[in-house]
Amino acid sequence: xxxxxxxxxxxxxxxxxxxxxxxxxxxxxxxxxxxxxxxxxxxxxxxxxxxxxxxxxxxxxxxxxxxxxxxxxxxxxxxxxxxxxxxxx
Numbered sequence: 001x002x003x004x005x006x007x008x009x010x011x012x013x014x015x016x017x018x019x020x021x022x023x024x025x026x027x028x029x030x031x032x033x034x035x036x037x038x039x040x041x042x043x044x045x046x047x048x049x050x051x052x053x054x055x056x057x058x059x060x061x062x063x064x065x066x067x068x069x070x071x072x073x074x075x076x077x078x079x080x081x082x083x084x085x086x087x088x089x
Contacts, residue, residue, distance in 0.1 A: 002036045006052055006075045008061065010082040015061065022053040023075050025068055034070055041070040050077060 003019040023034045027043040034041075045066045052059040066079030 002073055004034065004036055004073050004075050006077070008050070008052070008077045008082065009079070011078075011080050015082045016052065016059060018052075018054060020052045020054045020075075023068075023077070024051040024053070025049075025063075025077065027068065032068075034068075034075055036073050038070050038073075040072075041068070043068045045077070045079065050079075 003021060004023060006016070006018060006020045006023055007014070008016040021035065025032055025034075025043075026046050026048040028046055029043065032043060045063060045068055047064055048062065050061050050063055062083040063077075063079035064081040066077065069076045
């Protein structure tokens with residue numbers, strides 16, 4: 001299975017970038033899970049948790065608000081504020 005190329009950006013800095021098998025985030029339409037070969041998407045994010053599932057475990061951050069873009073296995077998440085990432089195995 002191919003991997004997603006993910007970039008997580010706050011208004012003032014790049015927070016994280018790398019490969020992932022799945023991204024989970026909450027949009028105005030509800031919780032969303034993105035895996036490789038997902039259809040193109042532009043979503044408005046609400047305050048809450050974003051989880052990036054990769055080889056090293058799950059990177060979780062808390063965002064304020066922002067948007068998420070998916071196209072050709074590239075996921076870009078732009079948020080107003082991002083609390084420091086933490087990971088769990």
